[in-house]
Amino acid sequence: MRSLVNRVGVAAVAAGALIPASVHAAAVEGPVQKQATNFEAIVMFLVFVLATLGITYWAARRTKSAKDFYAAGGGITGFQNGLAIAGDYMSAASFLGIAGLVYTSGFDGLIFSVGWLVGWPIILFLVAERLRNLGKYTFADVASYRFQQTPMRTMAACGSLATVTFYLIAQMVGAGKLIQLLFGMDYLWAVVIVGVLMIAYVTFGGMLATTWVQIIKAVLLLSGASFMAFAVLAKFGFSPEAMFSTAVQVHPKATGIMAPGALITDPVSAISLGMALMFGTAGLPHILMRFFTVSDAKEARKSVFYATGFIGYFYILTFIIGFGAIVLLLAPDATGAYPFLDAAKLAAAGGKPNPSMIIGGSNMAAIHTAHAVGGDLFFGFISAVAFATILAVVAGLTLAGASAVSHDLYASVIAKGRASEHDEIRVSKITTVVIGIVSIFLGIAFENQNVAFMVGLAFVIAASANFPVLLMSMFWSRMTTRGAVLGGWIGLVSSVSLLIMGPTVWKSVLGNPAALFPYDNPGVFTIPLSFLAIWFFSITDNSKAAQDEREAYKAQYIRSQTGLGAEGASAH
Amino acid sequence: MKENAQRILANPKFQELVQKRSAFAWTLSIAMLVIYFGFILLVAFGKGFLGTPIGSGVTTWGIPVGLFTIISAFILTGIYVHRANGEFDELNRQIMEESK
Numbered sequence: 001m002r003s004l005v006n007r008v009g010v011a012a013v014a015a016g017a018l019i020p021a022s023v024h025a026a027a028v029e030g031p032v033q034k035q036a037t038n039f040e041a042i043v044m045f046l047v048f049v050l051a052t053l054g055i056t057y058w059a060a061r062r063t064k065s066a067k068d069f070y071a072a073g074g075g076i077t078g079f080q081n082g083l084a085i086a087g088d089y090m091s092a093a094s095f096l097g098i099a100g101l102v103y104t105s106g107f108d109g110l111i112f113s114v115g116w117l118v119g120w121p122i123i124l125f126l127v128a129e130r131l132r133n134l135g136k137y138t139f140a141d142v143a144s145y146r147f148q149q150t151p152m153r154t155m156a157a158c159g160s161l162a163t164v165t166f167y168l169i170a171q172m173v174g175a176g177k178l179i180q181l182l183f184g185m186d187y188l189w190a191v192v193i194v195g196v197l198m199i200a201y202v203t204f205g206g207m208l209a210t211t212w213v214q215i216i217k218a219v220l221l222l223s224g225a226s227f228m229a230f231a232v233l234a235k236f237g238f239s240p241e242a243m244f245s246t247a248v249q250v251h252p253k254a255t256g257i258m259a260p261g262a263l264i265t266d267p268v269s270a271i272s273l274g275m276a277l278m279f280g281t282a283g284l285p286h287i288l289m290r291f292f293t294v295s296d297a298k299e300a301r302k303s304v305f306y307a308t309g310f311i312g313y314f315y316i317l318t319f320i321i322g323f324g325a326i327v328l329l330l331a332p333d334a335t336g337a338y339p340f341l342d343a344a345k346l347a348a349a350g351g352k353p354n355p356s357m358i359i360g361g362s363n364m365a366a367i368h369t370a371h372a373v374g375g376d377l378f379f380g381f382i383s384a385v386a387f388a389t390i391l392a393v394v395a396g397l398t399l400a401g402a403s404a405v406s407h408d409l410y411a412s413v414i415a416k417g418r419a420s421e422h423d424e425i426r427v428s429k430i431t432t433v434v435i436g437i438v439s440i441f442l443g444i445a446f447e448n449q450n451v452a453f454m455v456g457l458a459f460v461i462a463a464s465a466n467f468p469v470l471l472m473s474m475f476w477s478r479m480t481t482r483g484a485v486l487g488g489w490i491g492l493v494s495s496v497s498l499l500i501m502g503p504t505v506w507k508s509v510l511g512n513p514a515a516l517f518p519y520d521n522p523g524v525f526t527i528p529l530s531f532l533a534i535w536f537f538s539i540t541d542n543s544k545a546a547q548d549e550r551e552a553y554k555a556q557y558i559r560s561q562t563g564l565g566a567e568g569a570s571a572h
Numbered sequence: 573m574k575e576n577a578q579r580i581l582a583n584p585k586f587q588e589l590v591q592k593r594s595a596f597a598w599t600l601s602i603a604m605l606v607i608y609f610g611f612i613l614l615v616a617f618g619k620g621f622l623g624t625p626i627g628s629g630v631t632t633w634g635i636p637v638g639l640f641t642i643i644s645a646f647i648l649t650g651i652y653v654h655r656a657n658g659e660f661d662e663l664n665r666q667i668m669e670e671s672k
Contacts, residue, residue, distance in 0.1 A: 107622070110638040111615055118608040118641070121648045125597040125604075129656075245630045258632040259623025260615045270616035271609075278608060298657050305653040312642045558577050561590055562664055564671075 040380030041182055048388050049197065052213050056201050059209035066421040069206035069428065070137035070403055071292040078299035080215055082306025085290050087214030089116070089311055090221055091393040091455070092174035095318060096386060099366035102322020103329070104355045106247070106257025109322055113315035115274055119281025120311065124304040127282055129297035130474045130560040138400075139288040139466065140408045143473045146552035147481040148545065149417075153408040155488040159465035160285040160404035162492060163458050165442070167284075168397050168435075170454035172443030175390040177363070182383045187447060194391060195440035201395040202402065202436075203429045207293060210395045217392045220385045222310060224370070225317040228382070231373035232324030240320075247326040252354055257326070269519060276523035280459030283466030286400035297563055318366070325365040328372040329358060340368040398439075402431040456521065457499055464526040465492035472534050474560060477553035480546035483538025491530030498522035579671040589663045596655065600648050611641045 063069050076084070094116060102109030135141040140156035172191055179190035201209050236242040244258065251257050281287065291300045329340040330353045338346060341357040349357070358364060370382035406428035411419045419427075446454075469488040472479050499505060501516035538546075559565055580586050614622055614637065622634035 107632075107634050107638070110634070111612075114608070114611060114638055114641045118604060118645050121604045121645050121652075122601055124649050124652055125601045240635075241629045241631050244635075248630050255623075255625075255630060258625075258630060259634055260619045267613075267616040270612050274609060274612040298661055301653045301656055305649045308646050308649045312646045315642060316639065554581070555577055558580050558586075561593075562580060562586070562667060564576060564580065564668065 040376045041383040042380075044380040044384035045183075045387060048384050052201065052209075052216070052388070052391075055212045055216075056205035056209040059205035059212065063206045063208055066137070066424055068208060069425050070289075070399075070407065072207040072211050074293060074295055076211055076293040076299075078294060078302025079306055080211070081290055081294050081299065081303035082310065083218045084211045084214040084293075085287065085303055085307035086310035086314070087218035087221075087389075087392055088287060088290065088396045089307070090218065090314055090389060092171060092178070092386065092390045094315070095221065095225070095389060096174070096178070096363045096366055098315065098318045099322045099325060099369070100362035100364075102319055103325040103358075103365035104362050105261050106251070106253065106323075106326075107259055108261050110319055111260065112277070113319060115277030116281070117308070117312050117315060119278045120304055120308040122278065123282045124301060124308070126471065127288075127474070128291055128300045128304050129563075131288060131291045131470075132294065132297045132300040133560050133563045133566045134474070134556065135292055137289070137292055137407050138403050139285055139470055140404070143466075143469050143484070144412075145473065146549050146556050147473070147484060149412050151481060151485045153412045155485050155492075156466070156469070157404040157408040157413075159283075159461070159469075159488060159492050160408075161401055162496065163283070163285060163462045163466065164397050164401040164404070165439075166454050166461065167286075167458040168394065168401070168439050169442045169446050170458070171390050171394045171397065172439050173446055173454070174363075175387065175394070176443055176447070177361075178383075178386055178390065182367075182387075188444060191440055191443040194394060195436045195443070197391055198394045198398055198439075199433055199436035201391075202398050202432045207289075207399060210392070210399050211293060213388075213392045213395060217385065217388045218310065221389055222314060222317075224378075224382050224385050225314060225321065227378075228324065228366075228370055228373055229317040229320040232320055232328070232369070235327075243320075243323055243327060246331070247323050250330040250353070251326050252352075268524060269521060272519060272521040272524035275527055276456070276460045276463050276521055278463075279467050279523075279527060280461075280463035283462030283470065284458070285404060285462075285466065286396045288470075289400050289403065296566070321366050321369055324373070325369045326355070329365065329368055330355065340372070394439075398432055398435050401435050402428045405431040460495050460499060460521060460523050460526065461492065463523055464495035464530050465489075468527065468530040468534055472531070474556075476534075476538075477557070478538055478550055479534060480538045480541040480543075480549050482541045482543075482546065483534045483536070486537040487530050487532075487534030490533040491526055494529055495522055495526040498526060576671045580667060583667055583670060585663060585667050585670070589660060589667065592663075593656070593660050597652070600652055604645065604648055607641055607644050611637060 062073075065073075067073055094113075098109050098113055101112060131139065131142055134145050138156075138160070140153050140160070143156050144152035172194060175194045176187045176191040179185050179193070180187045183190075201213060233240070233243065236246070247257060248255050253261070290303070294300050294303060329338070332338055338353055338357075340359055341353055342359055345357040346353060355362060358368065360367075367379070367382060367386065371379040374381075406424050410427045411417065411424045415423070465488055468491055469484050472487075473484060498517050499520075499522060502520045502522065503515040503518070504520050506512050506515045506517075622632060622637060624633050625631065626633055626636070
């Protein structure tokens, strides 16, 4: 698992905390590294930003009620929502990170793609329609449905905020690095621009603008990636075998790239990572929120079907693009030169190419491949799309964080349901601005942090704190407030503290000699622990309130199964 | 609403819907878990197999196994949506109609 994090870090950002500072400086700020100002990319970038601001203006004029703001009025179709979910999910870590991981270690990249995809069928079979039938704006609506509102919502909102924050830091750092490398801009300014744009999209346009930005970005990313994969395969007469055999010849790991490598070192790590990736998806607040933007359970199901198709297709593309990067970047061009590798490092190694010599770090593998297959204009297009990807994901995350504060903490816990819709939206907008400013600071503070590791943290927390409570609240009639609240907190605290005590944070980031906890991914321990705590503290709860909550399961059950009385069901 | 709920609970069609849908959803979930954790266990314990070339080429068994896992996720969701949006929703509609 240690090596897993190392590799992912290398794959996802130019520099991670695990790479010595000197190497990092050379990779990101060194003079060799300075990119010439890329006018095509800047023009593409401006076009995208203006177009999305236009959408935000349009959406702002249509966003009047809380339902409009949080759930785009509930009028998004299954197909549109499928694209938006895919957009939310195809973040910087999946596009740049997986392509970079395949470029450095081949087959290992596929392990992540598979893990990130298989959570979707589980969401569809067990969660999606119940969620749609029971909820309004946030997953806490569902988790707290028949329980005491104050402790449940406080716990759920903290779980949401923890997940969103880790996810958000990763995206901010990724965006900052990308902009710094592409536009030759200061990291600081790059992060500020991302923060300001994100605040604008969310505060003015709400869910409607966020959804349409996601849809547009998903279409652009899918078409750009399709073109790249097509162009790569076309070079080999559409024979994957021919592409693989060239890759094996030019990659220093040779046939090692065609099998699982050092990514997963022991079975516990493999299973732990597998569990976190699969169940974490079903606990991500910004993803769960998307199910409230459609009119009914039928559309919710369709959204997952389309999303699974788009995401699966996209991961197959990134695998091909990663191999394209190997064959295009590690082989000499017609003049015998290696235009995408750092000339000084290449010379130092006696002209023997190695994936680590790539200009800008391995997370730029997909971007360089775009340059190699489509020239300057396409390079600009993919750069702009990569930036847009991050921006859109960041907007979705911020909205989820803002809803947790305004809808769960403010409206339900503090104002005890007496807040007006207007107040609730106002609190949400203020929260968005606060989250935006905080994430700009965190993005700057975590500049050298490892992007995909942070995303991994978000998945473990989501799988340990949010997923067990959500699942049990819908499936287990005997759960009580005490069981759910204690189980949720235990999942949250244990996952966060074991992550901190693990090798990456405790040893590499904090500089202690040895880790207190041997695994980087504690999911295999914390996910069952949370379930166990929910079970134990529920069955031992004999209070009157607990009895009432068990009684109330019947009504919840009928609504979750049939949609009777479901939010928005009558409006359509 | 309360009366509606009672009528729904008493409706044999409701029992039928819940039973059929749950059985179907859990069967598919278990299928997905078996396929995925089969893949993860192969990664953990069967690296040799995944790294074996198919025939005389360089393409290894790991590639089709990985692709199969991705495609199976899509196919399983398709199967569920097809039955849920057809058969189950029709049953649900009848139940709602009869409970009015």
